[in-house]
Amino acid sequence: MIVDCALYIEGRGRLGVTSVAQALAEAQSSGGFVWIGLFEPSAAEFADLAQSFALPPLAVDDAIQAHQRPKLERYGDVTFAVVKPVRYVDHEEVVEISELAIFLGEHFVITVRHGVSDVPAVVRKEYLTNSKLLAHGPAGVLYRALDHAVDSYLEVVEAIGVDIDEIEEQVFGGESGEHAERIYKLKREVLEFRRAVAPLTMPLQRLVAGEVEWVGASAQQYFRDVHDHVLKASDAIEGYDNLLTNVLQAELAQITVEQSRQSVRQNEDMRKISAWAAIALVPTAIAGIYGMNFDNMPELQWRYGYFAVLGLIASICVGLHWLFRRNDWL
Structure with missing residues (x-):
């Protein structure tokens, strides 16, 4: 269940912590924080950990069941966030969406991953090599996780754009064959992609506006940059959706014209x-x-x-x- 546990104190990290209770005690006494990473835990596996860190039951249920919309919620001293990293499988033209639930407290970070994503591992590696991130504590983990997830959005936007350009050339370039099935499949993937990206704008807006107490002014500028990138990706996805709709209509119109010609x-x-x-x-x-x-x-x-x-x-x-x-x- 627990794939990693690390303790971050005084500008350095210590991996391979075996006792969660001991790590939390050291973090509380020294002003650091402990980061626990889990992969698709069951309710029974998560029960002891949720009790030790006094995690809110509703958020725990969301983290275990997955399939949640990106969001940011406050439960007293605990903040619960959900973000959906993505990756594009080009040869299949499929957007693979994973899910990352993050619990943030004053002295702990708990990440629950569903699906294939390297975001937690990349952020953990950064915390071992970049002491400046440790100054932001758990808030820095949320920022870097969001930043990497949003970077993946921009990468997928670029990859989808290449495929859409190819489809446009095939449809309007007079290339023989029926392309409606491919267009519809890509449009469906764009819609799934939008469900992962669009809901994230509101939580980031709250972070930028300073509605979350533990996000100071120094950290807001980082979340503002992430927010701008999310808006960019969201606008691009909306444009792709409209463009694919127009291309699909053009393809269907060409099929109708060809059928009319054959009928004549x-x-x-x-x-x-x-x-x-x-x-x-x-x-x-x-x-x-x-x-x-x-x-x-x-x-x-x-x-x-x-x-x-x-x-x-x-x-x-x-x-x-x-x-x-x-x-x-x-």
Whole structure:
């Protein structure tokens, strides 16, 4: 359950802490903080830890169940935040969204990760090499986690933009094939991406505005930078959504036009087939009549009857051909 536990005191970090209670006691006595990282814990696994740090039950349930919207909530002395780091699988054109729940107290940070994300590991590494971050305490952990998550948003925005440009070129460049399925799939991924990004603007706005007591003026400028990047990513996602809608409509319009063209061609082919069938019906009908084996039939004994019938057939066929050509059936 616990993938890592570290103690940060007096500008340095100590990894591999085995006793959570001892680490918390040292952090409280020395003014430092302990950082505990968990990966997809169950309720039973998280129960003892939640009791030791007096974590709010509602926030604990959210952290265990996951599938939460990005948010920032205050429960007395404990702050609970949810952020959704993302990554783009280019060959599948899929946005993979993980979830990171963060509990912040005066002397502790607890991160609960669901899915694949390197954000906690990267931030932990920074805390071991950058003593300036330790001056901000737990607030610095939240800032760096948000900053890395938002950086991943911008990276995914850029990757999606490349795929959208490719789709536009295929649709409007006259490339053969149906692209509606790919467009719809990418549009669906953009919508899922937006659900991870857009709700984060309000919590960051609260941090920038100083509504959270433990975020001082020195830290607000960092959250302001993160907030600006989130707004940039959110605007880009909104633009991509509208653009994909327009491209999808254009693709469907082209499919409709092509189907109309095929329908027209089929109608023209049917007219031609019907016209030739009508012409072929004339000699078939006359030959069928004179092919009947009756003794008393007109013109059977006439010397020029055969040639007259052939002439009649030819005249009628030529007349029908002229009539069909005149009406654009042939």
